[in-house]
Amino acid sequence: MCVVSIKIPDEILLDLHEDKLQFEKYAKQMIAMDLYKNKKISLGYCATIAEMPKEEFIVLLGKNDISIFSFDSEDEFSEEVLNA
Structure with missing residues (x-):
C-alpha cells in the first residue's frame, strides 16, 4: 500500500x-x-481509497452530483433506456 x-x-x-x-x-x-469523476480509476478502487463500501461511495457521489452512469452519446443513452 502506498x-x-x-x-x-x-x-x-x-x-x-x-x-x-x-x-x-x-x-x-x-x-x-475526483478520480472517479475524471474516469481515472474504477468505482471499486475509488471506494477503497475513500475507505467506504461501494454502496456508500455511490451515495456520496450522488450527494456531490456525480453520476455513476456515463454515456458517450445521446444515442447510447436512448438505447440503454429502451433496453431497460
Whole structure:
C-alpha cells in the first residue's frame, strides 16, 4: 500500500473545526470522487481509497452530483433506456 502525506497547517484544521482524522477522511473522499469523476480509476478502487463500501461511495457521489452512469452519446443513452 502506498502512503501519501500532505502538510496542513494546524490553523486550517482549527478554522474548519476538524481534527486530523476528520480532515484525512474528507481528503480521501475528495480524491476518490475526483478520480472517479475524471474516469481515472474504477468505482471499486475509488471506494477503497475513500475507505467506504461501494454502496456508500455511490451515495456520496450522488450527494456531490456525480453520476455513476456515463454515456458517450445521446444515442447510447436512448438505447440503454429502451433496453431497460
